[in-house]
Amino acid sequence: MLKIIGFCVIFGLSVNLASSQLYFPNEATQVSNYGRCITPNRERALCIHLEDCKYLYGILTTSPLRNEDKLYLSRSQCGYYNRKVLICCPDRYRDSSPVTTARPPVNSTNTNLLPQPGQCGNLLSNRIYGGVKTKIDEYPWMALIEYTKGGGNKGHHCGGSLINNRYVVTASHCVNGKSLPADWRLTGVRLGEWDTTTDPDCETDIRGMKDCAPPHLDVPVERTIPHPSYDPGSKNQINDIALLRLSRQIEYTDFVRPICLPLDTNLRSAAFDGISMDVSGWGKTEELSASNLKLKAAVDGVTLEECQSVYGRQDIFLEDTQMCAGGMEGVDSCRGDSGGPLIGQNTNKVNTYYFLAGVVSFGPTPCGLNGWPGVYSRVGAYVDWIQTSLKP
Numbered sequence: 001m002l003k004i005i006g007f008c009v010i011f012g013l014s015v016n017l018a019s020s021q022l023y024f025p026n027e028a029t030q031v032s033n034y035g036r037c038i039t040p041n042r043e044r045a046l047c048i049h050l051e052d053c054k055y056l057y058g059i060l061t062t063s064p065l066r067n068e069d070k071l072y073l074s075r076s077q078c079g080y081y082n083r084k085v086l087i088c089c090p091d092r093y094r095d096s097s098p099v100t101t102a103r104p105p106v107n108s109t110n111t112n113l114l115p116q117p118g119q120c121g122n123l124l125s126n127r128i129y130g131g132v133k134t135k136i137d138e139y140p141w142m143a144l145i146e147y148t149k150g151g152g153n154k155g156h157h158c159g160g161s162l163i164n165n166r167y168v169v170t171a172s173h174c175v176n177g178k179s180l181p182a183d184w185r186l187t188g189v190r191l192g193e194w195d196t197t198t199d200p201d202c203e204t205d206i207r208g209m210k211d212c213a214p215p216h217l218d219v220p221v222e223r224t225i226p227h228p229s230y231d232p233g234s235k236n237q238i239n240d241i242a243l244l245r246l247s248r249q250i251e252y253t254d255f256v257r258p259i260c261l262p263l264d265t266n267l268r269s270a271a272f273d274g275i276s277m278d279v280s281g282w283g284k285t286e287e288l289s290a291s292n293l294k295l296k297a298a299v300d301g302v303t304l305e306e307c308q309s310v311y312g313r314q315d316i317f318l319e320d321t322q323m324c325a326g327g328m329e330g331v332d333s334c335r336g337d338s339g340g341p342l343i344g345q346n347t348n349k350v351n352t353y354y355f356l357a358g359v360v361s362f363g364p365t366p367c368g369l370n371g372w373p374g375v376y377s378r379v380g381a382y383v384d385w386i387q388t389s390l391k392p
Contacts, residue, residue: 035228037088040075040388045090047078047228053089075384079229079239080321086229113390114164114261121260121353123345134294136194136203136213139280139354141259142294143168144196145244145339146188146218149181154188159281159337161356162191162258165249167390170339171359171377172230172242186224189244191217192255196282196292213255220247225389227382235316240361241377242339243389259341260355261383267346267355268380272301277325277344277357279374281337299326299342302373310372321381323358324373342376 034047051057056076059069079086114120121141145158145168158174168189173179175186193216194201202212225243250256262268280296307324308317318324325342342358358376379386 034079034081034086037078037228038388039088039090040072043090045088047086048089048094049081050085050087053087053093055093056087056089075388077384079227080319080381081229081238083319088228113166113392114263114387115258116263117260117346117348117351117353120163120258121355122257123352123354132295132297134194134280134296136201136211137254139259139278139294139296139341139343140192140253140255140257142191142193142280142340143170144190144193144282144284144337145170145174145186146190146221147180147184148187149185150183156190156196156282157284157338159284159340159360160189160244161341161359162250162256163261163356163386164258164390165252166246166392168244168246169341169356169359169379169386170242170244171361172226172240173232173237173361174339175224175226175242175244176230176232178232186221186244188218188220189246191219191250192253194255194294214253217250217256219250221245222247227385235314236318236322237361237375238319238321239377239382241359241379241382241385243386245391259343260353261386262344262346262355262357262380263383264346264348267344267357268383270380271304271320271323271378272325272344272357273303275301275344277301277342279326279340279342279360281340281360284337299328299374301325302327307373307375311375318375321378322361323376323378325358325376326363327371327373 032049032052037045037047039045050060056073059065060073073087076088077085078088141162143160143162144156145160146154147157148154158170160168160170160174163169192213194203194213200212200215202210204210221244223245225245227239227241230239230241252258262270276298277300278296279299280294282291282294302324304318304320304322304324311318338360340360341356342360344355344357346353346355356379358378361375361377363374364372
């Protein structure tokens with residue numbers, strides 16, 4: 001009899017196998033599903049509880065667990081509901097046994113689509129940063145999300161982060177949120193923006209010299225990809241993350257560059273408690289804009305337990321795919337955008353670089369209330385989903 005003790009960590013989330021019943025539901029069992037999804041091998045499937053996917057659950061409980069199986073299982077994760085891992089499971093895997101079925105191969109064709117430190121998250125050494133206003137070329141991955149409204153009018157009401165030459169990360173509530181008006185369509189992304197009242201943007205330095213950026217880029221969105229397990233009506237907004245695929249590849253400049261993702265193993269699982277990070281943006285939400293100029297603010301990570309003690313008063317229960325930061329009066333994500341980045345900094349053996357630690361999800365109304373941190377989708381928990389969703 002196979003005895004499993006302790007925790008098996010394969011998803012960036014902990015699955016307590018010691019306390020789980022090892023069973024395979026019979027065919028008559030009603031299987032709960034959480035939407036459609038795409039497997040690492042690009043198959044259409046259902047997002048269901050891991051234990052309801054007989055074949056993959058059987059692989060997980062096999063000892064020893066092969067590295068390629070760990071990778072496939074990690075990339076197949078499609079969410080986390082009620083403290084249970086959700087897995088992207090094709091129909092045939094719900095009634096297959098590992099003994100009789102060949103293990104699925106890992107599709108690695110899209111593992112190299114993300115830039116690496118040195119190519120992304122660049123820190124510009126020739127500038128002195130500080131204060132509230134950004135410099136003209138600071139945070140060049142910042143994106144504004146364009147909506148076409150009834151009557152053909154257009155406006156920007158969310159933010160995002162460029163992660164490669166074809167994709168932007170934003171919040172799912174900016175794609176299919178319940179507060180989006182029915183006659184709004186997400187149609188484009190603006191890159192290389194700094195001051196929304198001018199084009200091109202120019203900044204005058206302390207010597208009186210002008211530094212001008214090229215005109216901003218307005219790029220149509222080819223496809224929106226909300227997380228398959230995001231529930232627009234949920235109070236806690238779990239899985240509030242989405243991808244936008246641009247209609248064409250864009251060329252990088254000093255003013256349009258990608259941010260790194262937290263690909264390092266330690267960054268994927270980090271909670272960033274007490275760590276200083278940056279939020280940046282124009283303060284754009286579905287309802288208002290706080291600034292014409294791109295702003296920034298430093299915020300400190302807050303433990304999930306401390307954050308939960310605050311939001312629990314509103315019957316909002318957070319999960320470990322979320323993180324919190326801020327809580328200082330007048331700061332928080334008021335200087336960021338819905339769907340915009342929470343920016344961390346890391347150093348490897350070669351580079352110091354910025355990475356996308358979180359995506360602005362929700363916070364108190366009005367924002368910037370003392371003692372109320374902002375809530376973010378923790379990007380490290382979604383790296384595998386992002387990677388499997390990318391196409392060349």
